[in-house]
Amino acid sequence: MKWVLVAAMVSATVLSDLLQSQEMKRAGEQSVGARGLARLLQTIAQRRQLILAVGCNAVSFFTFMALVQREPLSFAVPASAASYVVETILAKFVLHERIGARRTAGALAVLAGVVLVGG
Amino acid sequence: MESQRGSSTTLKTWSVLLFFLALKAAGNSWMAWGMKQIPERMSMDPALYMRAMLNPFVAMGIVALILALLTRMALLSLADLSYVLPVTAIGYVIAVFLGKVFLHEAVTPQRWMGTLLIFGGAVLVGTTSRNTTE
Numbered sequence: 001m002k003w004v005l006v007a008a009m010v011s012a013t014v015l016s017d018l019l020q021s022q023e024m025k026r027a028g029e030q031s032v033g034a035r036g037l038a039r040l041l042q043t044i045a046q047r048r049q050l051i052l053a054v055g056c057n058a059v060s061f062f063t064f065m066a067l068v069q070r071e072p073l074s075f076a077v078p079a080s081a082a083s084y085v086v087e088t089i090l091a092k093f094v095l096h097e098r099i100g101a102r103r104t105a106g107a108l109a110v111l112a113g114v115v116l117v118g119g
Numbered sequence: 120m121e122s123q124r125g126s127s128t129t130l131k132t133w134s135v136l137l138f139f140l141a142l143k144a145a146g147n148s149w150m151a152w153g154m155k156q157i158p159e160r161m162s163m164d165p166a167l168y169m170r171a172m173l174n175p176f177v178a179m180g181i182v183a184l185i186l187a188l189l190t191r192m193a194l195l196s197l198a199d200l201s202y203v204l205p206v207t208a209i210g211y212v213i214a215v216f217l218g219k220v221f222l223h224e225a226v227t228p229q230r231w232m233g234t235l236l237i238f239g240g241a242v243l244v245g246t247t248s249r250n251t252t253e
Contacts, residue, residue, distance in 0.1 A: 061184075064150075074218030081241060105241065113232075
């Protein structure tokens, strides 16, 4: 069950990040002041993909709640790093980013770490 | 004058970074502590989650994690993502440490090794250049 929850949490996080990354590039640079935050909220409300991203974030958060109820925190938090691996793969094939040797090595180290943490 | 402004920004960045790490650590710990006190197992029923949020530790955890999210946004306005990602990866190590010390979790050497590998991997991923669209 713990890996089902990790997979659900990581999938929701990755989907949210991908949607945000794609849509925020189209929306342009945003600032984080009081006025900037208001504009950011307006941008989210106007773009269906960003609303979906917020929904995915909520799913990820509730799955994290279920995960820490069943499993130790020392497993739940490091296991969430599996999103680095999935994001790296999707960044290559969905966002068509160039993935260098350094990033590949990093993603593989995270993958090995998640396997060790869950063992 | 210029160097004074630079060191003030560095100090601000470090303060916001430490505040973010503290909020994240406290939020995760409170959430884990509170969720373990909830007798019903979480399922697909949203009412269970709403009831869980009435637990003071879960509620404090949610508030701290939302504040952490906003603090991270503020941090991103002060520093590049390539700086923020690797330095915040220390959060994985902090979470395991807090799990062991405050929640009395059994952390095996294998789990420590895994966490350190994740930390190293996240640093490597985080220090690659952004905007590398083909």
